[in-house]
Amino acid sequence: MINLRSTPIPFFLLLFLCFRQIAFAQEPTSNAKIIAQYDSVRTVAPREKIYVHLDKAIFAPQDTLWFKAYLVDATTNVFSKVSGLIYFDMFDANGTLIETICVPTAMGVAWGGIALKPDAYKAGSYTFRAYTNWMQNFGDAYIFKKEIKILDFIKDENVYQLDKKPLPTPRKISARTIEKSKDIDIQFLPEGGNWKADRMQKMAFKAVNYAGKGIEVTGEIFDSKQNKILDFKSNNKGMGYFMMVPILNEAYTATINSTEITKTQNLPKLASSGAFLQVNNSYGSDGLAINVDSDLPEQEITMIGQSKGVACFTAKFISGKKYKTVYVPKSLFPRGICQILLMDGKNRVLNERNFFINRSQDLIIQPSTSTSVYGLRDSICVNIQASDFEKKPISGTFSVAVTDDNQIQKDSLNDNNILSHLLLASDLKGEIESPGYYFNHFDEQKHNDLEALVLTQGWIKYNWELDKRPLFKAEKEFTISGRVTNITNKPAINGQILLLGMKKPISIMETRTDSNGVFIFRDFPVLDSAAFVVQAKNAKGKVGTLGIELNEFQSAPFLMTAKNNLTNYEETLDSISKQFIAAKNEEYEASFKSGIILREVKITGKKTIKGSKNLNGDGNADITLTEKDLDKVAKKTLGDVLKENIKGLHESVKPKTGFQLYKVNGSIFKMIIDGVEVDYFFTNFDPTSKTEYLQFIKSYFDYYNAEDIKGIEIMTSGKNVNNYIKQYEDPFTVETYVFVEVTTRTGSGPFLRKSSNMFKYNPPAYGDNKEFYSPKYTDQNKGNKKPDYRSTIYWNPHILTNEKGIANFSFFSADKKGFYTVWIEGSDMNGNFGMKALKLEVK
Missing domain, CATH: 2.60.40 (Immunoglobulin-like)
Incomplete structure (x- = not known):
């Protein structure tokens, strides 16, 4: 056995010693070649990770979703220097893209808000995503995702209420389907991928219910003669492992028990030959004991210890020899998900084993207040002291969300946070239940639960073919x-x-x-x-x-997640969601009773055009021609339709210049198509021509037929014209205007076939200047009657600690008694990050 203990030996010398002692006189250049290949991959295809802190996950109509993103190098967790732009998407439950915004980063951080406008965001479930363009080269695995909900309200007499529309009639569910819903899916996964006969080996397992959630189970293992070999038990997430020595030519079965069902399942078949791998990652130990057993025909086997695309150590040996144990210090590996790989002479992976290295390297965030109990509309000041794991003050960037526990449920012990995402969730495939659990007061039980997790969940690979060309560019700035x-x-x-x-x-x-x-x-x-x-x-x-x-930006493909068809016809609200709705009801009822908001005025008879860019809002025009109106004159040209519906539209001559144009009586005629003024595209090729502009407008009159158009809105009165003058003309002009807003079926704007040299481009909104509004109460306004039932009490994405690690922020409490959760997380953007939650009481 070779013992490589943690000593002050330099890293690359340690690698060399490792190689020399295990490789049996192989040339050190082959070891260096492996390391060089790993380094080349990180140079050619560096990975990025992104974590996003949201103020909350459930919203009311017309809320704003607030976020802060932390973009880091996937290997070092230092701020990423690859990308300077982050894209944020919102998808509805059907996988339809609702909105994309693009925000620049500074030292890897970016923040902003997405207004959940009711015309675009109906009640339901949505997926929030964040990623860089460069991340798209590596598939869906690196994209940050978070499910959010907009709760269902209806507005009645200015009071928001839980939608009392009757639920759809439940489908008749067969007895077979109900029985199937009680079933358990359990996987047995031998350590390293192969189950070796006559060796003590670890067998991991994971049990999930019909909805794909972990379910607690117990069980027994029996041999072919129904002799019980051992008992096993999962944790509350359905995961666990047991040790046993399987016997060659024996078959084993497991009896699995849950609260609703008992079932029997065969264990994997035993392999009599091959390469086998075991890793003893004991809690409290400073090293790993790696056991290798290979009876493959004599050939070179390579062992690689890696993490996040870095080769932490390599070793080579010849198979067919005796059982080997290698001791490797944990200090060779960074904190987080790591792997041991065994590869044959053709670089094919024979075995792989995940494990987790944990060290107490979190930033220490210590929030404090003058008292833990406050009154309504009270001023609350929070001081922050930040230090590294050695308790040295640290300068860092932090985001803070303060939420009302009556309306928003946050579980600081189990919810995903910057630690659990960057160290765990971002490197494992699939959903991790309660990821924050593994980092809250780390102990031997959590270590063992992490072992079960990494043994049963696949890891995200960092390999890359060096001759492969990335399809998506790294964007340093918006262009x-x-x-x-x-x-x-x-x-x-x-x-x-x-x-x-x-x-x-x-x-x-x-x-x-x-x-x-x-x-x-x-x-x-x-x-x-x-x-x-x-x-x-x-x-x-x-x-x-x-x-x-x-070069137009294309959002990353959205992969729909299969849903349980037994229960998706009905959405069940939890108690916190119901309290959230009740608080909104109470707020609007109080506003209505105090006379602060006016009773709804219903305006009927307005014609609206779907997709119109009308600057005055839906239906606000002096004359509106709908699709129904235009269908009656489908073959008429746009010019003919306008002349028939705008009294006084005629050709005219501009005084003093002699240039010809269209007027409506004495007002200048202007035309907007799909939100774009056609005048942008006028090029005066012949300055001496008096008719060129008139002919230019006529080309649009003749180009479109009524059947090409969804609607026409004509603005003649001052109240409807003013917004157009502000947008398209000099607001101090003495001229009068008539504006016509044309909405085409294609929505492509005023682009004629002969104008191929023009291109209308609608990029994702770049940047964001939204700021969270936090009311300030003084002696003068503290007693006003307007109710304050905010669910997000305070949001601040940009709190910086100084060189002494100190920062502070303040806000005012709202009108509901109860508890607030102050959720703080952040990073020094130099590889260290941390999270802390604080509870405050409002009486």
Whole structure:
């Protein structure tokens, strides 16, 4: 047996000694080659991890979801230098993408909010995701996901209530289906992947119920003669393991018992030959005892200890020799999920064994208050002292969510947090129940439960084919880029590219294409719901026959999770959700009774156009032509429809200039198509021509037929015109205008076939300037009658501790008595992170 104990020996010398003692005179260069390959993979395909702290997971209609993201290097947990942008998606229960926003990072952190607008976010379940474009190269495993719920309310006399619509009539469920729902799925997984006869070996198991959740079981193991070999018992998450020495040519069965069912299942078949691997990861021990047993025909076997894409040690030996035990110090491995692999001479994995290395390296976060009990609308100040695991003060970035326990349930002992995600959940496949449990007061029981978890759950591999080219680029900043070609599909060299922002104030950027016809725009300010028009001209400034290919962002594919079809017809609310609804009811009832909010005024008879970009809101126009109206005149041109419905629309001449245009009586006619003013696309090729603009507008009149259009809204009165003047014209103009908003069926905007040199681009909203509103109560306003039943009492994503590790924040309590949870987590973004929860009482 070889003993490699933890000593001050330098790391690479230790690797060399390991190799020399185990490899039986192999050349050290082969060992270095393995290490070099691992390093190359991390260089070519570095991994990123992301954790997102949300203020809560259940919401009311019109709430805002607040978040802070921590983006780190997957190997070191230091802030990632690969990406500078993070994408945040919201998907509904059907897998439909509702919204994507893009937020820049600074030293790996980013924060913002998503307004849950009722027209886009109906009551139901949603999946919140966060990832970088670079992460898409490695599949779905690295994407951060969190299920959230928007609870179902109806508004009646300005009071929000639990929706009392009758539930759908439950389907008639067969007795066979009900019986099936009681079934248990249990897997028996021998350590290392192979079950070796005549060796003491660990057998792990995991039992789940019909809904895929862990279920506590007990059981017995019997041989073929029904002799009981041993008893076993799972933990409360359905996982566990037992030790036994199986006998060759014997068959074993397990009898499994739960509260509802007893079943029998065969254990895996025994293997008489092959390579076998055992890892003794004892609690409190500073080393691993690795047992290797191989009777394969004489060949070279490679053992690799790895973690997160780093080769921590390697060793080689010749198979067919005697049973071997290797002692390796745990100090060779970083904290978190690690693996021992056995590989044959062709680099095929023979066995793999997961294990978890835990060390007390969390940041120590110590929040304190002057008292633990406060009154209603009281000022609460929280002081934070942050230090590293050696109790040295540390500068770090932290996020804080304070929530009302009456409405939001947070379990600081079991819920996922920055520790459990970055150290555990992000490196294992599948769902982990109560991930925070494993990091709360770590002891031998939690160590054993972690052993059961990693023995039964697959790990996310970091391997990568070095000749494989990543499909998705690492984005350092927000850019708009593309390629311009001419009619023969050759690159348009030195072409003039204009980028027009579609929001006030109108922004214009200009660049040139390179020798490949490629262009790029950089250095964007924060943009919210931005839209752009990209226009290309050739080197002489002419439109010519150019085409634009834009590099548009594509959201990562969304993988639907199969649901239990026995219960998905009915959504059951837990007690906390019901309290959340009750609090909203109480808030709106109190507001109504105090006269603070007005009784709902119902406006009937308004015509609305689905998908309209009307700046005045749905149905606010002087004349509205709906799809039904337009179907009656389907073959008429847009120009004919407008002339028939706008009295006074005519061709006119602008005084002093002689330029021709359209007017409605004395007001200038302006047309908006799908939220884009057509004037953006007018190019005055002949400054002496008086009719060019008029002909330009006519081209749109003639291009569209009524059947191409979903609706037309005509703004003539001051109240409906004002918002359009602010958006598209000089607000101090003395001119008067009539605006026409046209909504097409395609929604593609005012792009004619002959205008292929133009491209409308709607990127994800870039950046976010939303701030959480936290009321401040003074002697003057503390007694106002407006009820305050916030569920999120306070949210702050950007708390920085100074060089002494100190920071503080303050907020005011609301109007409900009970307890608050103050949830703090964060990182120094240099590889260390921590979490702490504090309870406060409000009387």
